[in-house]
Amino acid sequence: MTLRNTKEGTLDRRAVAAELLRDPGDLLVVTGLGSSSYDAGAAGDRDLNFYLWGAMGGAAMIGLGMALARPDKHVLVLTGDGEQLMGIGALATLGAQALPNLSVAVVDNTQFGETGHQTSHTGLSTDLAAVAAACGWATTTTAWTMDEVKALTPRLRKEPVFAVIKIAPAEVPRFLPPRDGAYLATRFRAALGIPPT
Amino acid sequence: MSNLTRQPSTWQEGVYAALKAANIKQLAYVPDAGHAHLIEAAHADPEMKAVVLTTEEEGVALSAGAWLGGQRCCMLMQSSGVGNTINMLSLPQNCRLPFFTLITMRGEWGEFNPWQVPMGSATETVLKAMGVQVRRADSPDDVADIVAYSASLAFDSLIPVAVLLSQRLIGAKVFVK
Numbered sequence: 001m002t003l004r005n006t007k008e009g010t011l012d013r014r015a016v017a018a019e020l021l022r023d024p025g026d027l028l029v030v031t032g033l034g035s036s037s038y039d040a041g042a043a044g045d046r047d048l049n050f051y052l053w054g055a056m057g058g059a060a061m062i063g064l065g066m067a068l069a070r071p072d073k074h075v076l077v078l079t080g081d082g083e084q085l086m087g088i089g090a091l092a093t094l095g096a097q098a099l100p101n102l103s104v105a106v107v108d109n110t111q112f113g114e115t116g117h118q119t120s121h122t123g124l125s126t127d128l129a130a131v132a133a134a135c136g137w138a139t140t141t142t143a144w145t146m147d148e149v150k151a152l153t154p155r156l157r158k159e160p161v162f163a164v165i166k167i168a169p170a171e172v173p174r175f176l177p178p179r180d181g182a183y184l185a186t187r188f189r190a191a192l193g194i195p196p197t
Numbered sequence: 198m199s200n201l202t203r204q205p206s207t208w209q210e211g212v213y214a215a216l217k218a219a220n221i222k223q224l225a226y227v228p229d230a231g232h233a234h235l236i237e238a239a240h241a242d243p244e245m246k247a248v249v250l251t252t253e254e255e256g257v258a259l260s261a262g263a264w265l266g267g268q269r270c271c272m273l274m275q276s277s278g279v280g281n282t283i284n285m286l287s288l289p290q291n292c293r294l295p296f297f298t299l300i301t302m303r304g305e306w307g308e309f310n311p312w313q314v315p316m317g318s319a320t321e322t323v324l325k326a327m328g329v330q331v332r333r334a335d336s337p338d339d340v341a342d343i344v345a346y347s348a349s350l351a352f353d354s355l356i357p358v359a360v361l362l363s364q365r366l367i368g369a370k371v372f373v374k
Contacts, residue, residue: 030262050265055288058258065262065270068223068246073266087258089251096249181292185265194267197353 005127008110009144009166016107016165017043019149020078020156024048027157028066032059032079034114036107040078041177047191053179057087060104064094067102070192074101074157081108081122081164088131091162095136103156104132109169117169132162142166208366209234211341212299216271219348221297223248223263223270225256231301231367232273253278254285257296264294269352272298276320276361277313286327289357296329296357297348307369321361329357335366 017039021029029049031037036059037051052059063077084091084106094102110123122128129140142164143149155161178184186196205211213235216224224239225248226232239247250256256272263270274282279300289296303310304317324331332347334340344360351358 028266054291055258055261055285057254058261058285058288061255061258062262062265064248065223065259065264065268066266067262068248069263069266069268087255090255090258092251093248093255181288185261185292185294188265189267192265192267197355 005129005142005164006110006123006125007166008123008169009108011144011146011149011165011167012170012172013039013107013109013167014042014172015146016149016167017078019146020076020105020153022153025157026073028070028073028075030059030063030066030075030077032056032077032083034080034083035172036079036083037177038175039107042175045177047187049177050184050188051177051179053181056083057090059083060087060090060094063102063104064090064097064099067099068097071101074103076156077102077104079104079106080113081106081110081120081128082112082114084128085121085126091128091132091137092135095132098136098138098160100160103159103161103163105152105156105163105165107167108164109167111169113169113171127164129162129164137162205341207234208337208340212344213238215341215345215348217245218345219352220269221271221348222246222268223259224273225250225259225270226273227253227256227275227278229273229275229301230370231275231362232299235273235299253281256298257282257285257288260296261288261292261294269295270297271348272296273301274298275301276303276317279320279323280316283323283327286329286357290328293355295351295355297351298359299344299362300359301362301367302364303370304364306364308364309370309372317364324359327357329359331359331361333361333363335363337366340366
């Protein structure tokens with residue numbers, strides 16, 4: 001077994017997000033700052049998408065808090081390699097909790113795309129799926145093809161899967177979802193039926 | 198507590214009772230000896246989810262997710278961990294979310310370890326710089342009340358609030374007996 005899985009992918013990131021978020025139902029979605037938030041917005045803005053525009057490294061932990069609070073719903077964290085690397089300890093924290101209703105999909109372009117395409121650790125030496133497995137995640141996988149992504153879509157909504165999805169590092173046009181955090185939080189809670197304080 | 202009429206016999210029990218009364222359901226922590234009672238009580242409580250963290254900014258993000266899902270979280274950390282939370286504190290501010298944390302102080306009263314002093318000295322300044330309301334408990338007589346009213350402040354006003362548990366209150370760590 002090789003632990004190094006540092007090659008670039010070829011998948012189009014928007015097509016990946018559109019597939020993962022197709023007909024999402026009541027899936028609770030948290031997106032990491034930068035391109036993952038743009039991808040999820042481009043796939044269709046919805047009240048149960050919580051986009052980060054900052055708080056780098058926090059997406060997976062927000063997902064954990066949600067999943068603990070709402071065992072009746074499934075939570076999908078959609079983030080990038082740079083965002084997950086900054087919160088790499090969260091893979092251990094989530095692994096220790098081993099919740100049945102929380103999945104993480106890392107859309108991995110092996111680069112810090114937002115800041116000038118500097119190579120990230122996943123392009124140098126780090127295999128995040130292997131890290132997650134070593135942190136106790138029972139199901140980890142790496143997808144390289146659209147068929148593999150399509151097979152992941154239903155699993156990411158009902159199983160605790162940690163998936164790395166290898167995408168092409170190409171730039172795509174910006175799509176800007178709402179960035180008013182209070183608006184995003186208020187509409188998210190309202191969509192869950194939580195009354196205002 | 199199973200017997201609701203029993204008065205807490207220690208201030209630590211009083212603090213845990215205050216967290217329960219505030220309807221806290223998730224207790225996140227980076228351990229500290231001063232929080233040991235709360236951590237043990239949370240693990241023993243089937244109605245409380247105790248979440249051990251690798252670093253303190255995780256707890257700020259967890260608290261946000263808990264609130265978005267309709268639950269209340271409290272994070273336990275020590276003063277040295279406050280430095281790790283700074284940028285993540287933009288999350289409750291931007292999203293107008295409550296954040297509630299109890300912080301055991303180091304480096305201020307009988308400290309043996311000089312490495313605790315810089316962050317301990319800067320803890321309150323750093324929290325206030327990031328817009329966190331800071332309260333301080335020095336006496337075992339009022340710490341449970343301070344925790345109770347600070348929780349109300351955080352969750353009723355949707356703002357970040359920290360309670361500093363002074364080193365004089367918790368007792369300095371003994372390195373050499």
